[in-house]
Amino acid sequence: MVGEVKINMISESVAEFRTERIEIKEEYKRFVGRKMLFIFSSLILIFVIAGISATLGSYPITVMEVYSIIWHGIPKILKNADFIISHGVNEFFREHFTTKEVVVWNLRLPRILMGVLAGIGLAVAGVVMQGILRNPLASPYTLGISSSAGFGAALAIIYGAGLTWIGVKYLVIMNAFLFALIPAFVIVALTRFRGASPETMILAGIAMMYIFSGFLHLMYYFTEPDAMKEAYFWMVGSLGRASWENVPLVLFMLFLCFPLLIWKSWDLNVMQAGDESAKSLGINVERTRIFTMMIACLLTASIISFVGCIGFIGLVAPHICRIVIGADNRFLIPASAFFGASFLLGMDTIGRTIIAPVIIPVGVMMDCIGGPFFLFLLMKRRREFW
Amino acid sequence: MKMYCLAALLACLLIVTPALAQIPADTNSDDKLTRDELANAILEYMLDGGDLSLEDLRDAAHVYVYWNGKPKIIVDSDGKEVKIFRPIKRIVVLGTTQAEVLRSLNAKDRIVGISTYITKKPDFFPQLKELPTVGSGYYPDYEAIVNLTPDIVLQYSGWTPEMDEELEPFDIKVIRLGFKLMNYTSEVRSLGDILDKKQEADRLVEFHQSYMDTIAAGIATLEENEKPGVYLEWNTDYQTDTNGSLHQLCVLAGGKNIAANLTGKYPTVDAEWIASENPDIIIKFPFRKSASHGYDVDDASEMAELWNSLFERFEPYNITAITNNDVYVVGQEIVSGPRALVAIAYMAKWFHPELFNDLNPIEIHQKYIEDFQGLDYDLYERGVFVYHPVNNPDGR
Known part of the structure; x- marks a missing residue:
């Protein structure tokens, strides 16, 4: 009798435990579903904004014409792939496309693609940097990458002036890229001697930011304001320089870096709990931190050497996504990527149409509209995320 | 006459698509428009229309008569060589200095688009300010430029380096002239030369x-x-x-x-x-x-x-x-x-x-x-x- 009751009680509690577990599992599934929904809708949003953006511009082309041009352009390009490879894309456009087609294919599409790629890359770099440094302030800007790239570009613009402009153009990109990697190397070198604690890394980054902006201002005293103006415009960041020449390069870098970062996202999750816990779970914290840091820096460098310093997106996109779907990097990285892309593209579309033909560069739009929007979200949020 | 007709027929067969970056009717693309090439093109136009428009033919005749059948070359302030293959009729001007020089050269009628820098000086450019603008000189709206179908865009020296490439497929040339005091007279002469405004x-x-x-x-x-x-x-x-x-x-x-x-x-x-x-x-x-x-x-x-x-x-x-x-x-x-x-x-x-x-x-x-x-x-x-x-x- 007593035994029966005991058995009944045990089986009841087991059943209870089971239902509880099922409930938790279901809740988790629901939560995952919500995250997937957010990621999916951000992805859809990119296509929607790109679709709208392609139809906007100063050259009069109707909405239907734009889509027909895109639709019919693809087979045309595939058919003439040999010609494009042998003669270059500009020659192809001149020979085979009408002006309307060239406007869509040469002015609008590269700009849209560059917006999407830059948005993805910078947002992902931002998430990863915030994750590995466990600091909400980490972004390509605060780690000195933007200012060092800006200094590199200014150096090329000012001291490469003897070359022809086409030569200077490549020099600017190369130099910006190389200088953007300097903070990463300095941080790595520093952590070799002082240990890779997040605090050291972020302080080193901030020091780099001051050093390079100091150099940049120093240069101002010894050079022509005209050249300085060019450097300044480079610093602001704009998608105006997007072309079929540089979009594939950025795409390639993204294909290279994005999977590596997703692969490391679980390690990043564990590292959120602190270095000790992560180490006890068998993660080589220092190595992971340096590895992901280098990848993120490489990604940032290759993007901002083409579009200039669009700093804010790397800070704002991850935080907005974190507010919506939480801090699980496995979901946060793709979510920020897609959200960042649609956000950047949206800002650029507004910037180039709002008072057309006067174009406001995306860097400026991002700060002026993205900033207040972010503040608004911070005030509306209900729980702490950091 | 018969020979011309035959040649025209032959030329007809040879022409596939006329590339734009050359003198119109320069069928062998050697940057030299010969008498025969021009004659063929004119005959072809008269016989069955051909590939060239009347405007192309006019330009070709102009190049043949006034430019010795050769393209004109201008070296801009950045040291870039720009080849001009046909008379310049439509100009988008981004800087105020270039607009001023164009007016001095009596070529202001060829200006079809301006930048906001020019609209900001209504006292000095009272006639030009009514023209369509293409945005600021530093962030020009390329679509707006393309929409005006200019032959050349005049820009300040060293500005917007990406513009050449963006406008190249549209066959719009970018010429950068600073008109700095030291180069003023030589640059005025070069611009006058390509615009046929030598006097x-x-x-x-x-x-x-x-x-x-x-x-x-x-x-x-x-x-x-x-x-x-x-x-x-x-x-x-x-x-x-x-x-x-x-x-x-x-x-x-x-x-x-x-x-x-x-x-x-x-x-x-x-x-x-x-x-x-x-x-x-x-x-x-x-x-x-x-x-x-x-x-x-x-x-x-x-x-x-x-x-x-x-x-x-x-x-x-x-x-x-x-x-x-x-x-x-x-x-x-x-x-x-x-x-x-x-x-x-x-x-x-x-x-x-x-x-x-x-x-x-x-x-x-x-x-x-x-x-x-x-x-x-x-x-x-x-x-x-x-x-x-x-x-x-x-x-x-």
Whole structure:
């Protein structure tokens, strides 16, 4: 009798435990579903904004014409792939496309693609940097990458002036890229001697930011304001320089870096709990931190050497996504990527149409509209995320 | 005739698609339009229409007759060679200086689009401001440019390096001309050449050069120690000029720039250094926004105010410029571009009044804006450009 009751009680509690577990599992599934929904809708949003953006511009082309041009352009390009490879894309456009087609294919599409790629890359770099440094302030800007790239570009613009402009153009990109990697190397070198604690890394980054902006201002005293103006415009960041020449390069870098970062996202999750816990779970914290840091820096460098310093997106996109779907990097990285892309593209579309033909560069739009929007979200949020 | 017809037929078979970056009717693309090529193209057009439009043929005939059948080449201020294959009829102009020179060359009718820099100067460009704009000179809207189907875009030297590539597939050439004082006459001649405005270019160069020569001849008679030491100041207080455009104006007007040996192009100096250098003359060059000046300004009060504050700033020091009341203000409206000549004339007169007694800056200015710019301002009556309470109290 007593035994029966005991058995009944045990089986009841087991059943209870089971239902509880099922409930938790279901809740988790629901939560995952919500995250997937957010990621999916951000992805859809990119296509929607790109679709709208392609139809906007100063050259009069109707909405239907734009889509027909895109639709019919693809087979045309595939058919003439040999010609494009042998003669270059500009020659192809001149020979085979009408002006309307060239406007869509040469002015609008590269700009849209560059917006999407830059948005993805910078947002992902931002998430990863915030994750590995466990600091909400980490972004390509605060780690000195933007200012060092800006200094590199200014150096090329000012001291490469003897070359022809086409030569200077490549020099600017190369130099910006190389200088953007300097903070990463300095941080790595520093952590070799002082240990890779997040605090050291972020302080080193901030020091780099001051050093390079100091150099940049120093240069101002010894050079022509005209050249300085060019450097300044480079610093602001704009998608105006997007072309079929540089979009594939950025795409390639993204294909290279994005999977590596997703692969490391679980390690990043564990590292959120602190270095000790992560180490006890068998993660080589220092190595992971340096590895992901280098990848993120490489990604940032290759993007901002083409579009200039669009700093804010790397800070704002991850935080907005974190507010919506939480801090699980496995979901946060793709979510920020897609959200960042649609956000950047949206800002650029507004910037180039709002008072057309006067174009406001995306860097400026991002700060002026993205900033207040972010503040608004911070005030509306209900729980702490950091 | 028969042979021509046969040749035309042959040519018809040979032509696949005419590439745009060549002289129209130059079927073998060797950048030389021969008599035969032109004749074939004309016959072909008359027989069955052909691939060329009437406009193409007109351009081809123009190139054959006036350009010797060869494309024209202009080397711009950045050292870039630009080949022009047909007469330039439509121009988008992004800088104010280029627009000014186009007007001097009597080519303003070819301007089809402008930048917002030009709309911001309605007093100087009253006719141009109605034209469609293509955005600011620094972030031009390429679609808007393409929409205007220009042959060339004129831009400042070194600006928007990506523009060449963006506009290349549309066969729009970008030419960057700075018209800096040192290259002004040669660049005017090159632009005049590609626009088929040689006479106008010669006339403009002659006008400019005759005054420059007069001033240079006067200065050549001076000993080095007869030239006054000048402190030049940009719009920002204490920002001077070591070898930039202000330095050039000063030297051409017969002055010695006290900052010529400093490092940097536009360094900031301190008052103590200026006092120790003891300049004979002080000149400030404000923006239009800092001290209102220009063609539609009648009242020199803002320039006078600036003059007063400049004078007061240096009054405590025992400087020759202050004791002799040799402090001047020159508006930036006449500092850069072709009208720098007017600034040089004013400065030469201030530096060496006995030498340039007959030189009349207002007359030069009036002649330039009337004969070359086609503006009808009476500069003896209105307009503010410079200021000195005794020499130029009206701002002229």
